[in-house]
Amino acid sequence: MTIYFYKVWQPYGCFSNFSPHHIEIQGQYWLTVEHYYQAQKFVGSVDAVIIPMIRACETPEEAAAMGRCSSRKLRPDWDLVKTTVMREAVLKKFLTHADIRETLLSTGNEVLVENSHCDYFWGCGADKTGQNHLGKILMSVREEIRKQQFLTAISSECLENRG
Numbered sequence: 001m002t003i004y005f006y007k008v009w010q011p012y013g014c015f016s017n018f019s020p021h022h023i024e025i026q027g028q029y030w031l032t033v034e035h036y037y038q039a040q041k042f043v044g045s046v047d048a049v050i051i052p053m054i055r056a057c058e059t060p061e062e063a064a065a066m067g068r069c070s071s072r073k074l075r076p077d078w079d080l081v082k083t084t085v086m087r088e089a090v091l092k093k094f095l096t097h098a099d100i101r102e103t104l105l106s107t108g109n110e111v112l113v114e115n116s117h118c119d120y121f122w123g124c125g126a127d128k129t130g131q132n133h134l135g136k137i138l139m140s141v142r143e144e145i146r147k148q149q150f151l152t153a154i155s156s157e158c159l160e161n162r163g
């Protein structure tokens with residue numbers, strides 16, 4: 001069964017980048033993944049001055065509005081790096097917060113889809129033909145966390161057996 005998510009207050013809302021789960025990357029605190037993601041659009045750009053403003057936004061909606069402002073100049077490599085940037089932030093979120101990590105793991109091998117009607121890149125779009133990159137990232141993060149947990153369990157068992 002496919003699991004659809006989108007708004008924070010809907011089922012599986014913790015999978016949204018707008019969910020109220022902070023992350024810390026390179027010693028900097030970000031209120032949500034969305035704050036971090038929107039700010040990264042301007043790293044090294046002539047409009048980098050906006051980064052601290054995005055970081056200071058009180059809500060992810062404000063951060064998204066600021067990051068989507070079409071008069072600002074995005075970093076030139078943004079299209080090349082944006083999925084890597086997003087994966088790093090989403091992985092950090094689920095490594096930081098144990099409760100939502102359990103929610104993610106509880107989805108087993110189900111397909112996860114961001115049910116955004118307007119976003120055909122991160123979500124599935126109105127007609128479900130979108131690329132669903134956020135759902136794909138969540139599934140790959142789920143797999144990575146599972147592997148990490150397996151390796152940790154194996155190595156502690158080995159240590160116990162060595163006495």
Ligand SMILES: Nc1nc(O)c(N)c(N[C@@H]2O[C@H](COP(=O)(O)O)[C@@H](O)[C@H]2O)n1
Pocket residue numbers: 006007008016017018034037064067068114116119122134
């Ligand atoms: N408008 C909106 N509301 C939400 O609640 C959402 N979860 C999203 N989707 C997210 O928007 C981000 C993409 O932003 P850009 O179009 O690249 O500026 C990404 O985090 C989606 O997951 N949108």
